[in-house]
Amino acid sequence: MTSLRHRFRNVVTSEEELRTVVGQPPERSVAKVIQIIDEYARRFIAHAPFVFVASAGADGMVDVSPKGDPVGFVKVLDDRTLAIPDRLGNRRLDTLRNVLINPNIGLIFVIPGVTYTLRVSGRAIIVRDLELRETLAVNQKLPDHVLVVDVLHVLSHCPKCMVRSGLWQPDAWPDTSGLPSFAEMLVAHGKLAQTVEEMQAIIDSGNRERLY
Template sequence: MDTIDDIAALEAIYDAPVPASLTKVAKRVTPLYRQWIEASRFCVLTTVGPEGTDGSPRGDDGPVVRIADDKTLLLPDWRGNNRIDSLRNIVRDGRVSLMFMVPGSNNVVRVNGRAVLTADTAVTGQFEQRRKQPKTVIVVTPEEIYFQCAKAIMRSGLWTRGDDSAGIPSAGQFVKEMQADFDAENYDSGYAEYAKTRMW
């Protein structure tokens, strides 16, 4: 297989960028991007570190991030599996990307920028839910904000195909594939309830 290892060779394969794909980029949270981001309860956080990249789903029962001002997004780190891969990466390399989605919309809004972590209770306390607070908050400074063309979601039928989950592996089965003596059935039977109790 031939590979492409030269930018000029890559650019020769493609046409020039569509002009709107360049002019749509904002350097701060504009009123319309604010409206879109505040409607999003789910995003994917991408980070980079010495071991490589990490993509992590993030969700909430309200806006997934809080917009502090037009150059600051606050993303709470709610309870998870404590691998903290994304957080380790941010401490070592602040480059991050966020991909926001809203069910029913074929557009995606992307944010590229830099991030730091804080455990300051003046910040974590702003997110208290059910008497629980996130242990840390990811503070993102956007450098680029833009919407993504709708074609990918339209091609995949992400919001229109219905439930495609029948027959796919369960969480317990994934673990059992790596650890043969793991009790996948009992794990899966209690997993949903366990996840609910650990949500915040």
């Protein structure tokens, strides 16, 4: 961090400096934070097929993991509790390992075509209760683990970032012709012995056979 600061001349180090430039938030931005999953938050979560989950390990390193499933896959157990199924993946278990050490997590729920998002912060535990896992089954396949979140803060996030990015506007989407494939990145970053074609076949097989 020290070496990074040496690269720049004007580094902000206090909230006072931030406020001098930006000013204070309007009252509505402060008042919109609630401590429960109310009717409006429930309706948003019920329509969301995608959520970003942020967690941090013992060393403070922050990880953000995307989770996606059929619409409404995150279950509202009550107005203070959410349940997020952990589906088959790469077995890194970054989020779950972090939660074992540091229970604090943050969530951003995303709905395609909707320009605002829902942010939730809280503390999580990992559970394997059969009854709960059964309610989260897809194609009769149960998740091995469920991330259960004790909700502390809930707030809606304004549309500006979505509007600026043109995320839901196909005409604004970038040209991806020069984008490396997932297989190319895996082979390059992992220095793997497989060819890109072989890795692509592995990925395609996993997408067909290991979704649940």
